[in-house]
Amino acid sequence: MIVMFYGEVKKFTNGDNLIKVDALYDLNSLIDKLSELYSKDFHKIVTENEWLILINGEATTTTGAMNTRLKEHDKIEILPMAETG
Amino acid sequence: MINEKYIKVLYINLETEKIHIEHREDLMQYLGGVGIASKLFLENLKPDLPPMDAEQPIVFAIGAATYVFPVITKTVAMFISPLTGELGESYAGARLAMTLLMAGYDAVVITGKAKKQSYLSIATNNVSVKDARAIWGLSVTEVGQYIRDRERHKGQADGKRSILYIGPAGENGVSFAGVTVDTYRHFGRLGLGACMGAKNLKAISVYGNRSIPILNHKKYLKLYQQLYKKSTVTEYMAKYHDSGTPENIMPLNKGGGLPTRNMRTNSFEEAGRVCGESFALKNLVRKMSCTGCPVGCIHIGMYRREFDKGHEYEAISVSYDYELIFALGIFLGISNTDSIIALINEVEEYGLDAISTGVCLGWATDALEKGYITDEDTLVNLQFGKPEAYITAIGNLAKGVNAFYQALGKGSRHAASIYGGGEFAMQIAGNEMAGYHTGYGSLVGAAVGARHSHLDNGGYSLDQNNEAFDEDKYVDALFTEECERCMTNSLIMCLFARKIYDRQTIIDSLNALGWTLTDEDLTAIGRRIYKIKLEIKKALGFRQMGVKIPKRFFETPSMNGILDEDVVKSMIRKYSEKTEEFLTSEGD
Ligand code: SF4
Numbered sequence: 001m002i003v004m005f006y007g008e009v010k011k012f013t014n015g016d017n018l019i020k021v022d023a024l025y026d027l028n029s030l031i032d033k034l035s036e037l038y039s040k041d042f043h044k045i046v047t048e049n050e051w052l053i054l055i056n057g058e059a060t061t062t063t064g065a066m067n068t069r070l071k072e073h074d075k076i077e078i079l080p081m082a083e084t085g
Numbered sequence: 086m087i088n089e090k091y092i093k094v095l096y097i098n099l100e101t102e103k104i105h106i107e108h109r110e111d112l113m114q115y116l117g118g119v120g121i122a123s124k125l126f127l128e129n130l131k132p133d134l135p136p137m138d139a140e141q142p143i144v145f146a147i148g149a150a151t152y153v154f155p156v157i158t159k160t161v162a163m164f165i166s167p168l169t170g171e172l173g174e175s176y177a178g179a180r181l182a183m184t185l186l187m188a189g190y191d192a193v194v195i196t197g198k199a200k201k202q203s204y205l206s207i208a209t210n211n212v213s214v215k216d217a218r219a220i221w222g223l224s225v226t227e228v229g230q231y232i233r234d235r236e237r238h239k240g241q242a243d244g245k246r247s248i249l250y251i252g253p254a255g256e257n258g259v260s261f262a263g264v265t266v267d268t269y270r271h272f273g274r275l276g277l278g279a280c281m282g283a284k285n286l287k288a289i290s291v292y293g294n295r296s297i298p299i300l301n302h303k304k305y306l307k308l309y310q311q312l313y314k315k316s317t318v319t320e321y322m323a324k325y326h327d328s329g330t331p332e333n334i335m336p337l338n339k340g341g342g343l344p345t346r347n348m349r350t351n352s353f354e355e356a357g358r359v360c361g362e363s364f365a366l367k368n369l370v371r372k373m374s375c376t377g378c379p380v381g382c383i384h385i386g387m388y389r390r391e392f393d394k395g396h397e398y399e400a401i402s403v404s405y406d407y408e409l410i411f412a413l414g415i416f417l418g419i420s421n422t423d424s425i426i427a428l429i430n431e432v433e434e435y436g437l438d439a440i441s442t443g444v445c446l447g448w449a450t451d452a453l454e455k456g457y458i459t460d461e462d463t464l465v466n467l468q469f470g471k472p473e474a475y476i477t478a479i480g481n482l483a484k485g486v487n488a489f490y491q492a493l494g495k496g497s498r499h500a501a502s503i504y505g506g507g508e509f510a511m512q513i514a515g516n517e518m519a520g521y522h523t524g525y526g527s528l529v530g531a532a533v534g535a536r537h538s539h540l541d542n543g544g545y546s547l548d549q550n551n552e553a554f555d556e557d558k559y560v561d562a563l564f565t566e567e568c569e570r571c572m573t574n575s576l577i578m579c580l581f582a583r584k585i586y587d588r589q590t591i592i593d594s595l596n597a598l599g600w601t602l603t604d605e606d607l608t609a610i611g612r613r614i615y616k617i618k619l620e621i622k623k624a625l626g627f628r629q630m631g632v633k634i635p636k637r638f639f640e641t642p643s644m645n646g647i648l649d650e651d652v653v654k655s656m657i658r659k660y661s662e663k664t665e666e667f668l669t670s671e672g673d
Binding site: 006007008011027046050051052053054057058059060061065066077079080081082083084085 | 320323324330332333335336337339340341342406407408521523524539540545546548549550551552553554579580581582583644645646
């Protein structure tokens with residue numbers, strides 16, 4: 001499974017653009033995995049920074065959010081959320 | 086008014102040139118900003134008269150913590166929108182809020198129509214209506230120069246004066262004409278420029294030279310330093326300073342929420358060429374700030390324009406952000422940063438709202454291609470991706486050169502009601518869409534929001550969070566956020582700073598200025614203000630259930646897939662029931 005990081009998000013991944021991880025059960029377990037890899041509480045970071053997570057190009061709001069079942073060849077993209085003021 | 090127990094309101098009748106000041110203790114319950122503006126607007130509104138009638142008011146107001154804390158920089162304007170026919174509400178930064186504060190006015194209520202073309206000069210203890218016949222018809226840049234030269238006050242430093250002005254579009258009554266503030270900021274949306282034009286009011290100059298004592302200096306200083314630090318050295322605001330809002334292009338494009346070519350599609354194959362990074366590398370020349378903000382998110386882009394043969398060039402510089410790149414670039418299929426800056430410049434000079442202009446031209450391009458209108462209407466061959474024709478069309482629109490452009494100047498909903506093509510006129514309740522086709526949150530949020538803007542309730546944020554869609558939860562969240570923003574807009578902070586000013590910080594900041602408010606008080610203030618806005622909308626005949634959403638919103642996939650029209654209708658109905666109940670409820 002490929003996880004890609006864009007823009008501001010890379011500040012939390014020590015500059016990594018992309019990592020490959022073994023298939024994980026759902027998005028929650030992916031966030032656990034990222035927390036372990038980067039020694040940070042990614043659950044908190046994801047919420048605080050309101051990141052957008054795409055699974056194979058689809059937003060997670062329609063794919064069942066954090067309990068979304070992941071598959072081996074999924075491409076996960078984590079981006080800063082579009083924001084304005 | 087900071088340090089006082091009243092709100093100081095300046096009333097100006099342009100027709101009689103009568104000016105008076107009131108000290109309103111009763112307005113303190115609305116805190117400031119949009120709270121006092123809403124109340125004053127409701128008091129002076131004439132619901133039975135047309136939107137552009139001379140009797141209709143324009144209200145400007147600053148907030149309860151204006152300028153004294155970082156990033157609290159905005160002024161609100163309230164008026165009847167000639168575009169939607171109901172509540173017009175718009176915010177601008179630059180120096181205006183600071184100068185109104187220094188001039189000693191919390192709010193200004195303008196009524197009547199000046200007998201001749203005029204501009205207003207507002208200073209501490211000195212307000213006058215001055216002749217503007219010589220500058221009527223001038224472009225925004227020219228009028229800015231004129232007023233700057235003439236409005237000089239004894240001992241004045243330029244930083245203590247702010248100037249608002251309209252261009253030819255406002256004079257000609259284009260329903261989405263904006264108002265420029267100090268060159269690079271705007272009351273852009275919903276047609277304040279046309280309201281000023283209808284009052285024969287070309288410009289307003291505000292000058293203030295008071296100084297404001299801070300009573301609890303120790304407490305204030307400590308808090309100020311914390312907030313300053315949060316604004317500058319933490320991550321909260323870094324992205325706004327760095328690439329600015331054009332940073333949005335990438336996530337919206339990747340996620341499929343970027344309305345492209347009149348929203349025929351939800352992503353732009355050339356997004357990489359117009360993203361924040363591309364503008365920064367090719368065109369960015371400097372960054373600026375509103376007065377009182379240490380962030381500096383205003384990105385100034387420049388390009389070299391050849392204005393004559395023989396190597397005759399001039400440098401064109403404009404401020405750019407996501408919405409402008411969306412409306413005058415992506416929505417029109419344009420992928421060249423210089424061309425987008427040229428289009429922004431054109432819109433600036435005529436004094437138009439960039440979003441409505443781009444979205445109206447997107448509709449016109451589609452309508453031309455589909456045969457609803459002809460070249461005889463558009464006078465130029467509008468085609469997606471071809472900037473030259475759009476440059477000419479912007480001038481035609483601002484000047485209203487023929488029946489077609491006059492109709493288009495009343496908005497895409499109006500033009501489509503005459504020529505057809507309403508199913509792809511990308512407006513919601515008459516206001517042209519902003520650059521977010523993210524899902525139910527953004528669409529329903531714009532339909533029910535007080536000014537039909539993405540900024541009313543941040544529906545686009547809901548669509549991007551990582552929780553599964555739930556109709557009822559979304560409706561509740563939109564309502565709660567709308568009330569919350571009524572409260573924050575009474576301070577009036579820049580919305581970019583909402584993560585810096587959490588509830589406790591707002592309470593502490595106001596406390597340092599002499600207010601004693603609790604968390605419950607802030608909730609009550611937000612609800613009180615929203616109630617007034619709903620009353621205004623009701624008085625002007627608006628019904629949430631009456632909003633008709635064009636078909637294309639349900640045909641082009643959003644970031645969250647194809648939206649179901651029945652779900653949207655059901656959400657609007659639920660929201661409408663909620664607000665009806667809220668309006669008839671006791672108290673706040
Ligand atoms: S963040 Fe930008 S728009 Fe907001 S106050 Fe600062 S400079 Fe102005």
